[in-house]
Amino acid sequence: MDDMKEFPLPGSGPQAEEGIVLAPKFDANGLITCVATDARSGDVLMVAHMNAQALQRTIATGDAWYYSRSRKKLWRKGESSGHGQRIIEMRVDCDQDAIWIRVHQHGPGACHTGRRSCFYRSIPLGEGGGATLEFRERERAFDPDVVYGEKKK
């Protein structure tokens, strides 16, 4: 796949916030945070990272591409699991250092543990809260060993 030319250098202040030029602010590792939400339920499915190439391919194809920090590898979500993410809408935030995609999640779930969302545990609030997590989605929607062959994210 031919990738696009490079993004413009990031601006700051009003240039970044009020402009119509996409000039993403990658961090020191060349990554930008991406939040994927389910376009129907609004639930956050996952938080992951994109490098410039992943962001370019995501824009060009409408499928979510990420950069895995643990595997040091560009990947298309679903390339091994079949659980890809088709983007309904893509947005950038005020200072252009975060991306939000509303997606149609293919297959039973987005999380490599087999759940629909990576955020399957709740943190109780209040003084003394937070010590013990509460499962909100304990059962797996699919068997990750079958879908991924081995645990990976």
Add this chain to the structure above:
Amino acid sequence: MDDMKEFPLPGSGPQAEEGIVLAPKFDANGLITCVATDARSGDVLMVAHMNAQALQRTIATGDAWYYSRSRKKLWRKGESSGHGQRIIEMRVDCDQDAIWIRVHQHGPGACHTGRRSCFYRSIPLGEGGGATLEFRERERAFDPDVVYGEKKK
């Protein structure tokens, strides 16, 4: 305010993913990414960062506290603007390196530019897409110069 004792050291693999102990994985700068969504609409309002103290205070009080990387300062969302975030539910992701809070956003908006959400611009998809952003929420819900006195985030 008395802050809680420190969090346990982060685990990895099944320990982090299947356990009921909150052991957040802070990055090299001592921060964890937090996504705040509107509890009613499901829209992403902002992506920000928490250090251990911000996370502790958020859990203890049910109000969103963040750490500003630009101002190098712990802050309670709304402390200067009045536009605080009351947490309806708080979750942690599989490998415990991201937080999701569903909030009741006080006041007209969460963004320091005066919009309801920080994600007020859309990135068009397709080959050649992404060069030009499209405003989805151009008008400001409030005047940031009045609310903040000066631009800050």
